[in-house]
Amino acid sequence: MKKWLQKTLVITVALLTFGLITPNHEIWDALENGHGNNGSSDSTIQSNASNEQVTTVVEDGYAIEQSEDKQDLDSILFAAKEQSYIKFGPRIAPVIGQEFEEKIFPKLEEVITMTLSSLDEDSIKYLAITDRPSGQYGEKIFHISDGTSGKDLIRFHVRTEKRPQDGYYYNFHYHTSKDKFVAHHSLGDIFYSKNTPPKWLS
Structure with missing residues (x-):
C-alpha cells in the first residue's frame, strides 16, 4: 500500500474517533503483505472489537451525563408548572391557564x-x-x-x-438574589375579570 494512502487513513481514523481508537500496526502489516495469516487477522478483529467497545462506553458515559443535567432541569420545570397550578386552584386555573401556558410559562x-x-x-444537583x-x-x-445552604x-x-376602569390583572414577576430580591422583574400580565377574583388555592 502506498505511504500517502496509509497516512491518510491514519489521520482519518484519528480525526473521526477523536483519538480514542489508535490504528493497529497489524492492519498495515496485513495490507502491505497481502492478507496475512488467519491468526493475525483474528487478532486484528479482536483488537478492533475491543477498541469499539471502549468508544461505546465513553460515548454512553457522556450521554448519561448530558441526560442527567437535562433531567434536573426538566424536573425543576415540571415542579414549577405544578406549583403554579396548585396556587391557581380550580377556580382561577380555568380562566387564566391557557394564557399562562402561552405567555408567562x-x-x-x-x-x-x-x-x-x-x-x-454540583449546585444544580x-x-x-x-x-x-x-x-x-x-x-x-x-x-x-440552594438545597445545601437553604438560601x-x-x-x-x-x-x-x-x-380602575379595567378590572383585575395578575402581574407575574420574579426576584433574584443578585439584587437581594429588591427589584421586580416582570414576566407579564394576565387579565382576570372586572369582578373580584377568588383567593389563591381556592
Missing part, C-alpha cells in the same frame, strides 16, 4: 434555564423548589433555593392588581 422557563446555566454541576404556594392574597408561587436563588410571585 415560556418566559418563566427561560429565566429558570438561565439561572441554572450560571451554576456549577442540590437545588430545591418550595412546595407551598401562598394562599389568600399572598404573592408567592414558588422559590428555587433562595430566585423567587417567582404573582400580584393581584386592580386597575
Whole structure:
C-alpha cells in the first residue's frame, strides 16, 4: 500500500474517533503483505472489537451525563408548572391557564434555564423548589433555593392588581438574589375579570 494512502487513513481514523481508537500496526502489516495469516487477522478483529467497545462506553458515559443535567432541569420545570397550578386552584386555573401556558410559562422557563446555566454541576444537583404556594392574597408561587445552604436563588410571585376602569390583572414577576430580591422583574400580565377574583388555592 502506498505511504500517502496509509497516512491518510491514519489521520482519518484519528480525526473521526477523536483519538480514542489508535490504528493497529497489524492492519498495515496485513495490507502491505497481502492478507496475512488467519491468526493475525483474528487478532486484528479482536483488537478492533475491543477498541469499539471502549468508544461505546465513553460515548454512553457522556450521554448519561448530558441526560442527567437535562433531567434536573426538566424536573425543576415540571415542579414549577405544578406549583403554579396548585396556587391557581380550580377556580382561577380555568380562566387564566391557557394564557399562562402561552405567555408567562415560556418566559418563566427561560429565566429558570438561565439561572441554572450560571451554576456549577454540583449546585444544580442540590437545588430545591418550595412546595407551598401562598394562599389568600399572598404573592408567592414558588422559590428555587440552594438545597445545601437553604438560601433562595430566585423567587417567582404573582400580584393581584386592580386597575380602575379595567378590572383585575395578575402581574407575574420574579426576584433574584443578585439584587437581594429588591427589584421586580416582570414576566407579564394576565387579565382576570372586572369582578373580584377568588383567593389563591381556592
